[in-house]
Amino acid sequence: MTQPAKVSMSPGAFVYRFRKTFEHGVVNAYYRDIIRPRILKTRPVRPSSTDGTCEIHVLTSAKDWLNLVWTLKTFYHFSGRNYGLCIHDDGTLTPEVLVVLRHHFPAARFILRSEADAEILAELARFPRCLEFRRTNTLAMKLFDFLHYLKTDRMLLIDSDILFFSEPAELLRRIDNPQYRFNSVNADVATSYTTEPAIVAERFGFQLKPLFNSGLGLIHRDSLRLDWIEEFLSLPDILGHSWRIEQTLFALCSFRYGAELLPEEYRVKLDGETRSSCKHYVGPIRHHMYGQGIPRLLRNGFLEAVSR
Numbered sequence: 001m002t003q004p005a006k007v008s009m010s011p012g013a014f015v016y017r018f019r020k021t022f023e024h025g026v027v028n029a030y031y032r033d034i035i036r037p038r039i040l041k042t043r044p045v046r047p048s049s050t051d052g053t054c055e056i057h058v059l060t061s062a063k064d065w066l067n068l069v070w071t072l073k074t075f076y077h078f079s080g081r082n083y084g085l086c087i088h089d090d091g092t093l094t095p096e097v098l099v100v101l102r103h104h105f106p107a108a109r110f111i112l113r114s115e116a117d118a119e120i121l122a123e124l125a126r127f128p129r130c131l132e133f134r135r136t137n138t139l140a141m142k143l144f145d146f147l148h149y150l151k152t153d154r155m156l157l158i159d160s161d162i163l164f165f166s167e168p169a170e171l172l173r174r175i176d177n178p179q180y181r182f183n184s185v186n187a188d189v190a191t192s193y194t195t196e197p198a199i200v201a202e203r204f205g206f207q208l209k210p211l212f213n214s215g216l217g218l219i220h221r222d223s224l225r226l227d228w229i230e231e232f233l234s235l236p237d238i239l240g241h242s243w244r245i246e247q248t249l250f251a252l253c254s255f256r257y258g259a260e261l262l263p264e265e266y267r268v269k270l271d272g273e274t275r276s277s278c279k280h281y282v283g284p285i286r287h288h289m290y291g292q293g294i295p296r297l298l299r300n301g302f303l304e305a306v307s308r
Helices: 011-021 026-041 065-079 095-104 113-126 128-136 138-149 169-176 197-204 226-232 244-257 283-299
Strands: 055-060 084-089 109-111 154-158 162-164 183-187 212-220 259-261 278-280
Touching (some): 026 065, 026 283, 055 065, 055 138, 065 095, 065 162, 065 283, 084 113, 084 138, 095 109, 109 113, 109 138, 113 128, 113 138, 128 138, 138 154, 138 244, 162 283, 169 212, 212 244, 212 278, 226 244, 244 259
Parallel strands (some): 055 084, 055 154, 084 109
Antiparallel strands (some): 154 212, 183 212
16 A cells, blocks of 8 residues: 655744744634634525625635635624625635535625636726736735626625624614615724825815725725726826735725725724624734634634534
């Protein structure tokens, strides 16, 4: 019988892996590597394909998909809503991961990068700046692909580094109110744009207000106009930062259309534990998602509730 090949690791590589695994402590590593996968033992979520109130759009990757399962399952559990769901592959999801995601969200639409490229690039042919941005920046998919595949007038943006702990009542109120006509997102920890508000005001005549974060919030279809985005991409230095540009374009479209921030409880904060209905675990505090957020959900009986 052929024995499996042994994988050798240099002492330096072993030390590096050890340090990366435990850089935030043993407890954090335990919840990240042992507890976090237990979400895959919970029952599937079956979002509606006919609820026209709103549709959730998410972009995920081979690195973030497991966190996304936590994000979506905590949202559906605590919100009690049945909004439709569209999951976009950034091009790195493996067939095995897609099988797992389809099992847990069997009614969701899945948009593969290989399929989306042909459709989106053809659609953007009339907008050369948009086309180049979509070709060169993966996060551009959050703008162009989400818009292209959106089936409702309202879209809920949710990044895969957010956990919900109770009903996000004000967010849901704004989504469900047909008279509410603003885009509405969580406030960032600091203003992170790739253009200056003074230049925007001078050239376009509206105020680019501070703190807009594109990780969580309500976006109206009518606010995402390709001709607007093409204009905005002509601003000086607009392409200056790879991950801020997508957020900047969402903010520009939103404040031109009409936008306001969600209340303080939704704001991105770099501290640890929170008593708010949800928390956005952005890069510098991603480890708190594992070491604090998931333990809080376990104490509240979340895994047991979604396993019945």
